[in-house]
Amino acid sequence: EPEVTQTPSHQVTQMGQEVILRCVPISNHLYFYWYRQILGQKVEFLVSFYNNEISEKSEIFDDQFSVERPDGSNFTLKIRSTKLEDSAMYFCASRERGGRDEQYFGPGTRLTVT
């Protein structure tokens, strides 16, 4: 069964460093999302991406964040200058056009900022 994959599974970085989180969505899906979950808290929407552009973003997704689909298969989330409060689990999700509108989630990347 097709699935969303994410790399790395765990990333440790120092405050102020740039990180890139990578996702490979399901191949026939057209909508892509990033969510984050701070430990023990609920899942929060960051950004959605469709047709090579951001379709919606939350107030969390400020100028320090960016997304890209560089090569037609990968979908990346970049944090330019990480802060301690960026420590969280980051989930990528994708969905196909139409259908049940169900989003399929990847296994997540645990980001730890020290």
Next chain:
Amino acid sequence: ELKVEQNPLFLSMQEGKNYTIYCNYSTTSDRLYWYRQDPGKSLESLFVLLSNGAVKQEGRLMASLDTKARLSTLHITAAVHDLSATYFCAGNTGTASKLTFGTGTRLQVTL
């Protein structure tokens, strides 16, 4: 803006008992979703509820949707230990169909 609330936040129940998790949402949502999350793991889709009165069942879990009351429920029948996890409901809004999650209900089933 859609807001989603769940209760209870934590539920400890004995094996064999029944219980219900409630999910209230503030404005119209196109769909209502239930996800399961095991500790340190990703979100596993359980149910997608599409319309008023929708009821779906899978094993010991049954989800329902009342759009007029803006309420969805997840009913657990004769709980078993394997159901221990955190359960999230979520609604979707906007053209991009972003998900807005509830706070989650941590379910612990004890022997």
